[in-house]
Amino acid sequence: MDQIFDLFGDPVPANWGQRGRPEHIPTQQNRNRVSMLVALGWGNGRIAAAMFVTVPTLRKHYFSELAHRRVARDRLEANIAMKLWDGVMAGNVTAIREFQAFKDRNDRMEIERTMGSAQGGESRSERVGKKQLDARRAADADADLMAELEQEATTQNAVH
Numbered sequence: 001m002d003q004i005f006d007l008f009g010d011p012v013p014a015n016w017g018q019r020g021r022p023e024h025i026p027t028q029q030n031r032n033r034v035s036m037l038v039a040l041g042w043g044n045g046r047i048a049a050a051m052f053v054t055v056p057t058l059r060k061h062y063f064s065e066l067a068h069r070r071v072a073r074d075r076l077e078a079n080i081a082m083k084l085w086d087g088v089m090a091g092n093v094t095a096i097r098e099f100q101a102f103k104d105r106n107d108r109m110e111i112e113r114t115m116g117s118a119q120g121g122e123s124r125s126e127r128v129g130k131k132q133l134d135a136r137r138a139a140d141a142d143a144d145l146m147a148e149l150e151q152e153a154t155t156q157n158a159v160h
Contacts, residue, residue: 010025010027011025011027013025024053024057024061026061026062030051030062031062031065033050033051034047034051034058034062034065034066035065035068035072035075035076036076037050038065038066038068038069038072039072039073039075039076040073040076041073044058044059044066077106080102081099081102084098084099084102085099087099
């Protein structure tokens with residue numbers, strides 16, 4: 001047992017009490033905190049400020065938590081769902097109501113995601129570059145100009 005722990009059970013850095021700032025030692029509680037803040041959509045700078053560390057220190061010690069940014073929200077939602085489900089199975093009426101609301105929100109989110117992916121697929125296949133867009137605009141402007149000229153010609157011929 002060569003490591004020393006403080007009164008809260010956290011390990012004491014080796015250079016504690018010496019010159020310079022003590023090295024940051026990540027704890028499981030801090031790892032969970034970083035995972036939760038990533039799931040809530042916080043940026044690295046904001047998380048580092050909340051943890052009282054610099055952004056490079058955050059990246060160094062919590063790399064794996066930051067790497068799962070894309071699935072962190074889903075993991076958080078899954079944990080909440082499991083806690084609610086445990087309450088439902090225990091017969092907690094409030095948990096039943098909350099689980100129903102949670103399920104309804106999830107259903108709405110899935111419908112929106114499905115509708116968005118159906119619309120998103122069409123717009124992705126229709127994407128064009130700047131040059132093609134400029135060519136379309138020029139062709140449309142020419143067509144509009146020609147339509148105006150024809151209309152003026154027909155109205156002038158009708159008057160004469």
